Amino acid sequence: MSFEERVAGALRQASREAYGVELTEVHVERPNDPVNGDLASNLALANAKAFRRNPREVAEKIAETVEAPFAARVEVAGPGFVNFWLTDEALCGELAVLLRDREGYGTTETRGEPVLLEYVSANPTGPVHVAHGRHAAYGDSLARLLTAAGYPVTREFYFNDGGNQIRLLGESVAVRYAALHGTQWPVEDPDALYRGGYIEDIARDLSAEHGERYLAPEDAEALTAISDFAADWCMAGIKKTLDRIRSPFDGYFNEKSLYDSGAVDGVVERLRESGHAYEEDGALWLASSGLGDDKDRVLVKSDGTYTYMAPDLAYHLDKHERGYGVAVDILGADHAGYPPRIRAGLAALGVDAEFLEVEIVRLVKLLREGAEVKVSKRAGNFVTLDELVDEVGEDVARYFFVRSSHKTEMNFDLDLAIRQSEENPVFYVQYAHARIASIFGRAGVSPESVEEVPTGRLAAEERALLLELLDFPRVVRNAAEKREVHPLPTYLETLATRYHQFYTVHRVLVDDGEVQRRRLALSAATKSVLASGLGMLGVVAPEKM
Numbered sequence: 001m002s003f004e005e006r007v008a009g010a011l012r013q014a015s016r017e018a019y020g021v022e023l024t025e026v027h028v029e030r031p032n033d034p035v036n037g038d039l040a041s042n043l044a045l046a047n048a049k050a051f052r053r054n055p056r057e058v059a060e061k062i063a064e065t066v067e068a069p070f071a072a073r074v075e076v077a078g079p080g081f082v083n084f085w086l087t088d089e090a091l092c093g094e095l096a097v098l099l100r101d102r103e104g105y106g107t108t109e110t111r112g113e114p115v116l117l118e119y120v121s122a123n124p125t126g127p128v129h130v131a132h133g134r135h136a137a138y139g140d141s142l143a144r145l146l147t148a149a150g151y152p153v154t155r156e157f158y159f160n161d162g163g164n165q166i167r168l169l170g171e172s173v174a175v176r177y178a179a180l181h182g183t184q185w186p187v188e189d190p191d192a193l194y195r196g197g198y199i200e201d202i203a204r205d206l207s208a209e210h211g212e213r214y215l216a217p218e219d220a221e222a223l224t225a226i227s228d229f230a231a232d233w234c235m236a237g238i239k240k241t242l243d244r245i246r247s248p249f250d251g252y253f254n255e256k257s258l259y260d261s262g263a264v265d266g267v268v269e270r271l272r273e274s275g276h277a278y279e280e281d282g283a284l285w286l287a288s289s290g291l292g293d294d295k296d297r298v299l300v301k302s303d304g305t306y307t308y309m310a311p312d313l314a315y316h317l318d319k320h321e322r323g324y325g326v327a328v329d330i331l332g333a334d335h336a337g338y339p340p341r342i343r344a345g346l347a348a349l350g351v352d353a354e355f356l357e358v359e360i361v362r363l364v365k366l367l368r369e370g371a372e373v374k375v376s377k378r379a380g381n382f383v384t385l386d387e388l389v390d391e392v393g394e395d396v397a398r399y400f401f402v403r404s405s406h407k408t409e410m411n412f413d414l415d416l417a418i419r420q421s422e423e424n425p426v427f428y429v430q431y432a433h434a435r436i437a438s439i440f441g442r443a444g445v446s447p448e449s450v451e452e453v454p455t456g457r458l459a460a461e462e463r464a465l466l467l468e469l470l471d472f473p474r475v476v477r478n479a480a481e482k483r484e485v486h487p488l489p490t491y492l493e494t495l496a497t498r499y500h501q502f503y504t505v506h507r508v509l510v511d512d513g514e515v516q517r518r519r520l521a522l523s524a525a526t527k528s529v530l531a532s533g534l535g536m537l538g539v540v541a542p543e544k545m
Contacts, residue, residue, distance in 0.1 A: 002473060003094070004028040006070060007039050007084055014066040015043065019058070021050050030467065034460070037075070037083030038467055044080035055080030088458045091466050092518070096453045098469060098525045103532055106473040108150030113325020115151050117143050120242065120330075121158040124234035125169045127198055128241050131332065133385040134364050134410070136247040137401035137538065139330045141485045142359075144536040149480035154324070155248065158315065160255035161231040169194055169234070170227025176203035177226065178215060185217050195381070202233050241386050245394050246538040255311055263314040264306060267349065268299055276348035288344035292353070297341055313345040320351050328357045328483065336360055359483055362409045364401075369415060392417040398538045399426035402485040425493055426539065429530065432496035434545040436527040439508050440520075447524035454514040461502040465522055468498045472529050476536070485537070492533045499526050 001009075008026040015021045028041045044051065044058040051058045059080040066074055066082075070090035075083050098105045119139030122132050139155070146153045160166075171187045172194040178185035180203055187193065206214070206229050216222040242249070258264050268284065271277040276287050282302035286309060289296050298307050319327045331338060339358040347353055366373040366383055373383060389397050396417045403425060404410045422428045440447050458466065468491075475491045508519040531541035 003039060003070065003086060003090075003470065004474065007041065007068065010066050010068045011041055011043055011062060011082065014062045015047075015051075018061045018065045019051055019053075021047070023047060023050070030471065031083070034464065036077060036081070038086045038463075039084045040077075041082045041084075042080070043082065089455050091458065091463070091470075092453045092455045094470055095466060095521055095525055096451070098528070099451055099453065099521060102448070102528050105529065106476045106532065107148045108477070110152050111150045112152070114323065115146060115153045115326045115328060116156055116319050116322070116324040117146070117153055117328045118156045118158055118330065120238075120247075122238060123160050123165055124231040124238060125165050126194060126196065126234055127384040127386060128238050129382040129384055130364050130366060130388055130412070131361075133245065133388060133397060134401045134406070135330055135332070135361050136242055136245060136385075137398045138359075138361055138406045138485055140247040141398075141402050141488075141537050142328075142330075142480075142483060144538065145476060145480045145485065145488070148476050148536060151480065155250045156253055157249045157251070158253045158255065159235070161228075161235070162256045166227050166231050167223070168192060169230045170223050172199050173202045173206065173230045174214075174217070174223060174226050176200050177206050178217075180204065180207050181212055181215055183215060198234075198237075202230050205233060206230075241384075241389075245385070245389060245398060253315070255315070258311050258314045258318070263318060264310050267314040267317060268306075268310055271299065271345075271348055274348060286345055286348065288341055288348070291344035291347045293340045293344040297345075309341065309345060312342060313349065316342060316346055316356060317349055317351065320346075320355055325355075326357060327355055328359065330359050330361060333360060333362050357483065359406060361406045364410050364412055366412050366414060373414070388412075395430070395539045396424070396426050399429075399489060402537060403489045405484065405486045425489065427545070429489075429492045429496045429534065430540070430542050431545055432499050433527055433530045433534070433541045434543060435503065436499070436523045436530075437543040439523055440527075443509055443520065445520070447527050450517075450520050450524040452517055453521045454518050456514060456518055459506060461498075461505050462519070462522060465495075465498040465502045465526065468495050469522075469525050469529055472533070488533055488536060492530060492537075495526065495529065495533075499523075 007028045011026045011028075012023050015023050023043060026041060026043050027046060028039055031037055031040045044055040044062065048055050048058075056076065056079055059076045059082050063074045063076050063082050068074060068084065070086055071084045072087045073085050075085075077083050117139060120128070120132055120135050122128055128136075143153045143155050171185070174185040175187060175190075175193060176199055193199075206226065210229075214222040214226050268277070271286060272284075276291075277299060278285055278287060283298050284300035286297045286299050297309050299310050300306055316327060329338075335358075339356065342358075343353045343356055346356060366388070374381075385397075391414065392400075400412055400417055401410075416424055420427055422431065436447070472491070472495075475487055479485060479487045502522070506519065508516065508523055510516050510519070534541045
């Protein structure tokens with residue numbers, strides 16, 4: 001049980017004893033200024049109506065009543081805040097718990113309904129670009145955080161290797177393929193073709209593997225074969241790039257399978273039978289405006305083809321029928337209007353609206369010397385994720401992508417990203433980990449061997465570091481619950497700062513045996529939490545730098 005939970009419990013008990021008031025929620029937090037204690041609560045102010053007394057009077061009575069053997073003192077401040085200072089013994093005892101749990105500290109045993117996390121979901125028409133990289137870093141880090149918080153998580157990539165985009169990809173490759181063999185491949189709209197060096201790469205690989213086999217523009221099967229080859233080539237590249245930035249997937253789901261299995265037809269028929277679909281102007285409409293959407297949506301166009309709504313509903317119904325309790329979709333900014341219409345369709349199919357969660361990831365701008373970088377040498381009209389990783393490395397890319405909230409646009413500063421100094425936040429955090437490894441190297445012991453925590457008077461810097469360490473479980477839990485990743489790098493940078501401040505003032509390897517063991521314990525705990533936090537971000541915790 002965390003100290004916040006212990007303080008909250010003690011305050012609830014005190015409010016019952018002093019006033020007979022039962023409080024369901026008691027807010028406890030770490031004050032920004034240590035002058036106000038290690039932990040503080042505003043319960044007297046927040047529950048003024050329940051107590052029906054002056055908050056300051058209530059706070060003083062509760063401070064007199066509260067039983068908190070882990071607190072050295074309890075005082076009242078301001079209009080009614082109750083502040084707690086923890087004992088050195090209690091803090092050292094919790095440090096021992098951290099060292100006992102090591103990499104398990106801050107994590108929770110698996111519990112609750114399984115979560116299906118879908119992200120990136122790029123169609124195989126080219127390399128993944130920088131925006132996809134932000135989706136991958138956020139999605140994979142969120143999966144790691146959710147797992148640490150006890151949620152069973154499955155990562156899924158959804159794609160479509162059919163339709164007009166794939167046909168256009170096939171034509172783009174066919175034109176280059178024919179040119180390699182000194183001939184032409186006629187197309188209706190040359191300006192619509194995909195451009196970029198990767199199209200040439202696909203054409204060369206196609207030629208190397210199949211020679212002139214598909215040089216038959218008049219044969220529809222030839223274009224289909226070229227399109228399939230190109231889509232497979234792109235999908236293999238996407239997987240390779242995502243593996244490179246440590247973003248693995250548990251499964252890949254193909255939109256075409258929904259048509260092949262009859263799932264799309266089945267969903268449309270269910271909506272007809274339930275009365276949630278109607279015909280008008282030759283099209284079939286979903287009556288979504290009555291289920292939370294801003295207007296009704298077309299399911300089947302007048303020419304008999306499906307809109308994207310039909311397969312999307314079939315896909316999400318499939319997620320539900322596979323037994324997932326929550327489906328989290330991570331989508332781009334251009335899908336901001338997507339959630340209400342899909343939830344409306346799911347409601348029409350009998351699926352609870354809370355089943356679907358949608359996180360919108362905003363755009364990324366690459367900046368060099370303050371100017372935006374837009375064009376790729378390889379892809380033409382966008383910068384590929386591989387090009388970014390080639391320049392800044394996997395660790396920096398992962399860390400920078402999640403350092404700011406996914407709900408806001410981000411500027412990716414390339415000049416800062418390649419800087420190997422404390423100005424670069426990922427190097428700053430990694431250096432703290434490497435510095436501690438160096439200390440243990442000089443001490444001639446391993447961090448894993450440190451278990452004992454001698455109790456003694458903690459210096460201000462030791463206390464600040466220890467309180468920061470003990471905040472790790474709360475950070476993980478809250479980040480997972482709010483589906484946010486950026487609080488974790490913020491925490492890691494603060495923890496690194498706390499350690500650097502401690503190290504600047506206090507030597508770890510000193511003559512006093514008890515002091516050295518306590519400071520080694522603090523160092524080992526910091527190293528462990530830094531490694532755990534970086535691991536949740538998919539970033540390496542180096543032993544040397």
